[in-house]
Amino acid sequence: MDLGEGITVGIAAARVGVTVRTLHHWDRIGLAGPSGRSSGGYRLYLAGDVERLRRVVAYRGAGLSLEEIGDVLDVGSSEVGAVLRKRRAELAAEMDDLRRLDERLARLTDAHERGVLLSGEEQRAAFGDRWRPDWVDQAKERWGDSAQWAQFAEGSAGRTAEQWRAQADAMRQWECDAAEALGRGVEPDADEAFALADRHQSVFGAWFPITRSMQVCLGRLFESDEGFAAHYDQVYPGLAGLIREVFDAAALAEGIDPGCPVWS
Incomplete structure (x- = not known):
């Protein structure tokens, strides 16, 4: 046929x-x-x-x-070009969206792998001259499999150098205020100390959210880890131990046994 x-x-x-x-x-x-x-x-x-x-x-x-x-x-032959041009314009917009999506995915990937998407010089500008960029690598090696590292990375992907600097400034200010209050003898179970514990949760929460129990775990880490303890000693001698006492007292006031903290 x-x-x-x-x-x-x-x-x-x-x-x-x-x-x-x-x-x-x-x-x-x-x-x-x-x-x-x-x-x-x-x-x-x-x-x-x-x-x-x-x-x-x-x-x-x-x-x-x-x-x-x-x-x-x-449509007539003379109109085909207009229809195709319209489709090409739509396709170009879709491609722009895909490029932006790819850029976001690339930043998320880098953030999960690197933690902080700043050069070493930018990190020191944001976090201070004593900052060591390899600390981020150490943190990833230590906590890279945790849900908190994932939360930290997700926030890091969209954070600018100025936002990093603002967050670092907020944390430094909290440390100075804690040193001033505890240095003049504010008791760990005083309302002023509890306010410091609450504020720490808020400021630290920019990295990842923490519960009161997690805060107690952090207090013990600050005191026991040589690097953290040395950092807080530079702000005020023995500050890490004083912070740990405040976090313990705040937890106890909420019915949490600080002797058995749980990272959850």
């Missing part, structure tokens, strides 16, 4: 490189179907039908939806 007499759906599908099921779908939605009939009443694709199928395949390969392809095929 030659094309002049029409061809079956199977032959038409093979000629344009799609499945029979696809041609049945295009016929069902009115996009492209057979217009001929055999002597036995079977529907056949005529030459014009196959040409339309080829155009559908071409535009589908260019990324147009079936609805958009129908618009292209059913």
